[in-house]
Amino acid sequence: MKFTIRALALALAATLGLMNSARADILFSEDFESVTLEPAVNEAIPATTLGWTDTPPVGWTVDDSGVPGVLSGDDARDGRSEWAGWSFASKTFWTTADTQQRETFALGEGVVAIADPDEWDDQAHDAGLFNAFMTSPTFSIANTAAGTLNLSFASSWRDECCDDGDGSNNQTALIYASYDGGADVEVLHWSSDAADGALFHNDNPNEAVSLALNPPAGTQSMSLKFGLTEAANDWWWAVDNVKVEGRVVPEPSTFVLGGVALIGLFGIARRRRA
Ligand SMILES: [Ca+2]
Ligand SMILES: [Ca+2]
Ligand SMILES: [Ca+2]
Incomplete structure (x- = not known):
């Protein structure tokens, strides 16, 4: 059987292409295990059972300023403090x-x-609705192939709407993406109001969520913001194992250099066989 350099190069290129298209690179992941847990404050849970904290993992920020009573610093005004x-x-x-x-x-x-x-x-707090956000660190999505970026996470969600105060509350889950530090782009919106059609998301306390992200071409970095808003005496949203994956395309210069090196090697091999 006679191999030419050209045939070998084409076969290799096809193989590399197939491998490349199947690969997904992990660009960001968070399991929340790095936090330091503290004993209960308002919950009747023994101090030996750890625990909770409102200090997020390094690089994350939380904005709880929209939770009634939190800014007062008064334990009697922020509800059950562990969940404020x-x-x-x-x-x-x-x-x-x-x-x-x-x-x-x-x-x-x-x-x-x-x-x-x-x-x-379940404990006294200032009047108003619960609006809380947390934002991830900024991470690189440079050179990600179009159409390959994906967000996945574990979710526990129970919804309740429209039964507190004047009936206007609608416990809502939101995720925003910010690309290259730009304005928030909504990538997930779950309403508790069945009248909201496609936005309504019914109870699912153990769900694997996966959704495509579509940043503008050439985006270098991004962050994610999770919000639970317009809530009162409703239910909850919990998340874990947040992951963003995509296929990172090697720089063209890497491909060119690799190709030149491979062709050089085949040339040497062929000359030795000859
Ligand atoms: Ca975890
Ligand atoms: Ca409290
Ligand atoms: Ca309620």
Whole structure:
């Protein structure tokens, strides 16, 4: 059988192309295990059961300023303090606080991120609705092939709408992406109001969520913001194992150099056989 350099190069290029198209690179992941857990403050949970914190993993920020009473710094005005905004808690601590299907979040492991206005509302707080956000670090998505960027995470969601105060509240889950530091782009919107059609997301306390992200061509970096808004004495949203994947295309110069090197090697091999 006679091989030419050209045939070998074409076969190699096809093989590399197939491998490349099947590969997904992990561009960002978060399991929330790096936080330092503390004992209960308002929950009747023994200090030996750790625990919770409102300090996120390094690089993340939380904005709980939209949770009534939090800015007062007064324990008597912020509801059950462990849940006054986004918290990071062991599943053991969370399900000791209460069950009501929280215990079914099997996809969440160890420490999970939790916005739980139901448990928050079990103690006195200033009037108003619960609006809480957390934002990821900025991470690179440079040279990601178009159409390959994907966000996945484990989710525990129970919805409740329109039964508190004047009836205007609608517990809502939101995820925004910010590309290259730009304005928030909504990538997920779950309403608790069945009248909202496609935006309505019914109870699913143990769900694997996967959704495509479509940044503008040439985007170098991004961050993600998770929001639980317009909530009162409703239910919760918890997330874990946040992951962004995409296929990173090698720089053209890398391909060219690799190709030149391979052709050179085949040339040497052919001359030795000859
Ligand atoms: Ca975890
Ligand atoms: Ca409190
Ligand atoms: Ca309610």
